[in-house]
Amino acid sequence: MTDHTAAIAGVYEHPTRNAPDKSTAQLHGDVAAGALEDAGLTTADVDGYFTAGRPGRVMSMVDYLGLEGLSYVDSTDLGGTSYVSHVGHAAAAVAAGKCEVALVTMAGRPRSRSGGGGPPSGPQADFEETYGIGTVNMYALAARRHMHEYGTTAEQLAEVRVAAAEHAQYNEDAMFQEPVTVEDVVESRLVSDPLHLLDCCVVSDGGGGVVVTSPAVADDLDRDCVSVLGHGEAVKHHDAGDIDLTHTGAVESGPRAFEAAGVTHDDIDYASVYDSFTITVVETLEDLGFCEKGAGGAFVEGGTLQAPDGELPFNTDGGGLCNNHPANRGGMPKIIETVRQLRGEANDPVQVPDCEIGLTHGTGGSLGTRMASTTLVLGGDR
Amino acid sequence: MADETTLPTPDVSPTPETETYWEAAAEGRLLVTECTDCGRVYHPPRARCPDCLSEDTEWVETRGEGEVYAHSVTRQTGPPYDDATPYVVAYVELAEGPRLLTNIVTDDPGALSVGQPVEVCFHETDDGEHAVPRFEPV
Numbered sequence: 333m334t335d336h337t338a339a340i341a342g343v344y345e346h347p348t349r350n351a352p353d354k355s356t357a358q359l360h361g362d363v364a365a366g367a368l369e370d371a372g373l374t375t376a377d378v379d380g381y382f383t384a385g386r387p388g389r390v391m392s393m394v395d396y397l398g399l400e401g402l403s404y405v406d407s408t409d410l411g412g413t414s415y416v417s418h419v420g421h422a423a424a425a426v427a428a429g430k431c432e433v434a435l436v437t438m439a440g441r442p443r444s445r446s447g448g449g450g451p452p453s454g455p456q457a458d459f460e461e462t463y464g465i466g467t468v469n470m471y472a473l474a475a476r477r478h479m480h481e482y483g484t485t486a487e488q489l490a491e492v493r494v495a496a497a498e499h500a501q502y503n504e505d506a507m508f509q510e511p512v513t514v515e516d517v518v519e520s521r522l523v524s525d526p527l528h529l530l531d532c533c534v535v536s537d538g539g540g541g542v543v544v545t546s547p548a549v550a551d552d553l554d555r556d557c558v559s560v561l562g563h564g565e566a567v568k569h570h571d572a573g574d575i576d577l578t579h580t581g582a583v584e585s586g587p588r589a590f591e592a593a594g595v596t597h598d599d600i601d602y603a604s605v606y607d608s609f610t611i612t613v614v615e616t617l618e619d620l621g622f623c624e625k626g627a628g629g630a631f632v633e634g635g636t637l638q639a640p641d642g643e644l645p646f647n648t649d650g651g652g653l654c655n656n657h658p659a660n661r662g663g664m665p666k667i668i669e670t671v672r673q674l675r676g677e678a679n680d681p682v683q684v685p686d687c688e689i690g691l692t693h694g695t696g697g698s699l700g701t702r703m704a705s706t707t708l709v710l711g712g713d714r
Numbered sequence: 715m716a717d718e719t720t721l722p723t724p725d726v727s728p729t730p731e732t733e734t735y736w737e738a739a740a741e742g743r744l745l746v747t748e749c750t751d752c753g754r755v756y757h758p759p760r761a762r763c764p765d766c767l768s769e770d771t772e773w774v775e776t777r778g779e780g781e782v783y784a785h786s787v788t789r790q791t792g793p794p795y796d797d798a799t800p801y802v803v804a805y806v807e808l809a810e811g812p813r814l815l816t817n818i819v820t821d822d823p824g825a826l827s828v829g830q831p832v833e834v835c836f837h838e839t840d841d842g843e844h845a846v847p848r849f850e851p852v
């Protein structure tokens with residue numbers, strides 16, 4: 333592997349899914365400790381810090397975690413994909429010599445801490461929030477339009493949940509560990525049609541952490557490290573009235589990551605794909621180029637996404653649909669499960685054999701208005 | 715005058731960029747914006763054209779007609795719409811081009827379809843100061 337490629341040396345997924353007895357900052361502390369311990373490092377080694385979202389500005393979290401002598405900080409907030417971007421940004425900072433050990437933490441308690449509101453409203457608020465928009469109905473609009481243009485069916489969307497649930501049965505931390513059928517999904521109640529309850533991800537408390545290091549630091553660690561081979565990100569939006577609900581920013585982020593890594597789709601052994609809703613996965617797989625635009629529904633039929641033998645094993649932790657979607661931001665567990673796969677540390681029945689190249693894809697914001705996409709290509713041979 | 719509605723109609727907060735839009739809506743007129751430099755017709759309003767950043771933009775009164783681009787019947791949500799379920803959120807594509815987020819007002823949401831013709835109606839905000847455009851099947 334090329335020596336200028338940054339490494340992921342440590343990851344940690346908080347095991348909690350419901351944390352009424354902890355503060356959000358405390359969860360950040362837990363995942364910082366967990367990720368650093370996994371890497372075999374301490375806070376004294378950290379010279380770069382990345383976070384977004386709750387509970388405070390990046391300075392507050394640097395203070396709370398007691399980080400000293402940081403030479404690089406980044407609080408880019410792209411919603412659920414913030415942390416996927418942070419890994420890309422950290423790799424760039426490492427490559428530029430700005431820092432050597434970057435810690436990324438995220439946490440939140442949407443399940444036990446009611447209210448608190450979302451991000452600050454932008455200049456579009458009066459033209460959107462007025463109408464009772466929410467996360468589910470905005471993704472439902474995307475699903476409706478995708479169905480209209482491409483004939484995608486509710487049963488095809490359900491296949492995404494079926495694969496995630498199949499994997500979740502082997503994850504003892506997953507919120508929902510029972511396998512489900514296509515019928516279970518399409519017969520679950522409609523939350524905002526055409527999306528059913530089982531088309532939606534879980535709401536969970538928790539968090540996670542990642543440690544990104546320079547190659548030199550990684551080489552001195554007594555731990556399997558993963559190479560950050562490629563990163564791409566993009567923002568896709570309403571376009572002043574010209575919105576297309578059937579594609580995501582993955583159209584741009586995917587090729588950027590593949591080109592940087594010098595790999596093609598056939599090289600991808602495993603993919604963590606952001607799954608806030610089943611439609612998110614179908615649109616993303618098309619946009620990343622795993623199938624033609626509009627063919628995502630047919631692509632996910634027949635066990636394509638099921639590990640270990642499917643054509644494209646995905647979300648082997650059970651994903652946001654069944655395992656964990658901490659702080660309503662699912663990007664972090666996506667990174668962590670890709671690293672587990674590349675280290676050969678996924679749960680046995682869903683470990684992809686000889687997993688060498690993994691893809692992590694994050695989605696932030698809303699498919700119905702404005703959103704961010706981040707793609708990472710990770711390699712396991714470091 | 716504005717139509718009656720059972721949907722929540724929270725107050726809006728017009729800015730120097732948007733007050734003309736909201737004042738027109740209170741008079742029952744739906745405006746979009748057009749760039750006189752590049753011809754782009756856009757929504758929501760903003761002072762500079764989102765395509766070329768020209769400040770030479772002007773208001774255009776629409777016919778208030780369009781068709782459903784995508785819609786969803788929301789059955790579960792938070793306040794203030796939680797008591798209004800089921801209600802319809804939609805993108806409507808105006809005859810003038812822009813797609814805008816809105817509600818479709820109908821007693822039979824199950825009968826709605828993509829491409830269906832709709833026309834604008836206006837509902838007064840709770841403070842009585844403004845009105846918001848919504849749409850109903852033609």
Ligand SMILES: [Zn+2]
Binds near residue numbers: 750751752754764767
């Ligand atoms: Zn212009």
